[in-house]
Amino acid sequence: MDLWPSLQSFLQSVRAGSFSAAARDAGTTPSAFSKKVARLEAHLGVRLLLRGAKGLELTPEGQELFQRVDRAFEDVEDACMQVTRATEPRGLVRVSAAMDTGRDWLIPRIARFARAHPHVALEVSLSDRFVDLLAERFDVALRVGEFDDGRLMRRRLGRMRRCFCASPAYLRARGVPRRHEELAGHVKLAYLRGTQRDPWELPSGGRIHPEGPFASDNNAGLLQLVRAGLGVAWLPELTIAEDVQRGTLKVLVEHPPDPGMPISLAFPQGRLLAPRVRAFLDFFAEEARTSLHPSSPAAPSPRERR
Template sequence: MTESTDNYLDTHRGGLQTTPEGQELYQRVQRAMDDVQEACAHAAQARAPRGLVRVSAQSDVGRDWLIPRVASFAREYPQVELELSLSDRVVDLLAERFDVAIRVGEVDDGRLTRRSIGRFRNCICAAPSYLRARCTPRTTEGLAGHVVLSYLRGNRQEAWDPATKRWVMIRAPYAADSNAALRQLALDGLGIARLPELTVLEDLQRGALTRLPLERLEDEGAPISLVFPQGKQLSARVRAFVDFFAGEARRSLPQSRARSR
C-alpha cells in the first residue's frame, strides 16, 4: 500500500477504515459528480423542444386522428404548447401564422413543403341492426329501396354514387352536414352512410358498423400530408411535432398500396 493511500485509509480491528482526509476527499468527489449531473440535466432541458406550435387540420383528420394522439405527444414533449384549429377551410399558413397543417388532397402551393403521411379513404357502412332488418346490398343496384344517409351542403342533399363515383343529389329522410353526425345516425341503425375510414375504424373493428361490399376501393384515396413553410429551417418544437405525428401515421393511417407492395 502506497504512502498516499495510507493518508486516506487506516486499519481498524483488522479491517480498513477511511481517515478524515479520505472522508473529505470522498465528499468533494461526490459534490463534483453531483454538479456534473446537474449541469447535464440543465443542458438537456435547455435542448428540449419548447414553445407554441400552431396547427391547422382538416376537421375529420383532426377530430378522429390528431386529437386522440395529443396526450401522447404532450407526455413526450411537455414543454411544447399546441393551438389546434380544426376546419375544412384551407388556411394560408404564412398569412395566418400557422406553423404546420395537416391537409387532405393534393398540395400545389409552391411556398409549402409537403410530407405525405398516409391516405384518406372512405367506406360504405351500416349498423348490423339495420342490415338485419333489410337485406345487405351487394351491388349498386341493390341500394334501391334502402335508406341512404345524405350529406347536407347548404340546402342540397347529396349522396355518393358508387357506380359512377360521383356525388348525386337525392332526397333522404336523414341528412347532416358533418361526418360525425352521419356516423351517429348510422350507429343508430337509421341507414347506410359513406364515411371516412378514420371516422369509423373503431366502429368497424368492434362490429358496431359493417362495411358493405359495394366499393372495392381500388383507388388509393386522397393523400394526407403534413405541410409547412418552405425554405425555412424548422424550429425544434415544430420538428418535434412533424416527426412525432409522421411516426404515428406510419402505425395508424392507411398507406399507399404501391408502397406496401
Template sequence: MPGGQSATASWPELLAFVDSVRAGSFSAAAREAGKTPSAFSKRVARLEEQLKLRLLVRGAGGLQTTPEGQELYLRVQRAMEDVQEACAHAAQARAPRGLVRVSAQPDVGRDWLIPRVASFAREYPQVELELSLTDKVVDLPAERFDVALRVGEVDDGRLTRRSLGRFRSCLCAAPSYLRARGAPRTVEELAGHVLLSYLRGNRQEAWNPATKQWMTMRAPYAADSNPALRQLALDGLGIALLPELMVLEDLRRGALARLPLEGIDDEGFPISLVFPQGKQLSARVRAFVDFFADEARRSLPQPRARNP
C-alpha cells in the first residue's frame, strides 16, 4: 500500500466478495445466502473502499475479477479453507471418544438398551461400549463400570440417579389358551388357571399382582428365564407374567393377549441410569447418559400423573 500503510478489511465484506465471485453475480450470491443483491453489492463496495482497490467489474458474462481481485479471491479462499479445517479439527477434538463400560439387568438390557446401541454408534462413532448383562448389582467404582441401567429403587448414596421411566410387567397368554380355558378377570380367578412360574434354583415362584410380592408355588411348567417363559406362553401352555418391553411386538401382532385384571394398577418399577456421584462425567459417559435418557422419553412408559 502507498506510504507503507497496511490495509484492513472486515470478515463480512470479505465473505460477500468471495461468495459473489464464486456465484458469478450479486444476485446469485444473494439468493444462496437469503439476502438482497444490494446488500452484497454494498459490502463489496465497502471492501474496495477499505482496500483502495478495484476488485470487480461487471462484464457481459457477469462479474469479473480484476488482477488484484483475483489474487485476493484466491488468498481469502485458501484462508477460509484453513479456518474450516481448524473448526473441524477442534470439533473432532471435542467429540466424545473412548470406552464406556455399562452394566444392565438382562431384561431391560436385552429388550430396550441393546436394540438402540446401533443408533448410538451412528451418532457417536468414536465411543466404544462394553455391555455386561447381569442380575448382579455391580459395585460401579470397585468393578470399574462407568454407568449402570437399573430396575427398581436405588439406595446407594455414592451414586447419582437419572430417571428414565417405568419397567412394567404384563400378565399375558396366547389366544389359544384363552379360547380353551377362558380369560380370568380378577386375581381370585387366577387360581383356576395354569400359571407359568419362574424357577429360582429349586424353588418355583409366581408374582402375586394383588400383594405385589413373589409367592412360592408349584406349576406344571417353569423356567429360569423370561425368554423361556415367553415361549411357553406363546405355545399356549399357560399364563405368564413377563416384562412389557419383551412382549410388545407379540401383543401388537396378536400372538399374546394382555390380561387386565380388575382392581390391579401395575405402576411397575423405576428404570434409572446410575453413575458415581461427586465425579465430573467424561464427555463419553455424558453422551451415553444423555442419548439414552432422550431415547427413554420416547419409548419407555413414564410415571402416571397422580390425582391431587
C-alpha cells in the first residue's frame, strides 16, 4: 500500500476538523477522504478517527500517529524548500582573469553584480600566467584571444580593441601623427612579453617594432609612462577609457580601427552549471553588450556557447 496519499488525507482531515472541510479545501469529495483514511486504518489495524458531535476526534492511536506524521511532513516540506532555495544563485564562484582585462573591465563591474546577486561570493585571481581551470579548480576564466581546449566551453563576450595614444604634452612637443606610418618617427613605448617586445600591428597589415627607450610587461605600467609624456603607446581601449574621457590622453589615427582580440568566458564543459556560475555568466554577458565591441559574425565552433 502506498501510505503517503492516505497519510496526507489523514493529516488534512484532522487539521480541517472534518472530511467535508478537508474536501472543500482540496477541491474533492468527502467520501474520497473518508475512504483513504479507512484504508489507512485497515492497513494499520487500529482506529484513528471517531466522528463526534463537534467533528472528527482522534483516538489515542490517532493522536500519536498525527503528532509523528505531522512532524515528518513538516521535515519533508522543509527539505523541499531547502532544495528550492539551493537552486537560487548562492555560494562561491572562483574566477581567473588576465591582469589588465580583469582590472579594467571585470573588477569595476563586481559592485553591480553584488547588488544583483547578494548571495553569491566571488574570488577573483588576476594573473597573466596560463591558468588550468580544472587543475586549479576555477569555475570561470575571462580569456582574451583565441584558445583551443577541448575540455572547455566558451561564451563570447565581444572584442577588445587597442589604439595608439599619447599625452597632450607629448603631442605638443612632438607633433600629432595623422597616418599610421607617421608613428615610426615617434618615441614608441613597448609591451614586453618575456624578453621580446610586441610589434605594433597596423590595420594595413604592416608592422612597427617599438624600439624606444621605455618598455613594460604590464599595461598599467605603460599607462603610467604614456601619461608622463614619454612617448606613444598601443593600449587597449578599456585601459585608457577614463584618461581619454578626462582628456589626459589622446587617441591617434583611429581609422581604420584595430579589429581587436576576442574576449570570452571559459568554463569546464560536461557539467551541469550551478546557478551561481550561470548567474555570473549571464550577468557579465549582458554587461559586455554595452561595454565591449561586438564579436565578429563568424560561425561559432562546436564547442562555443553563446
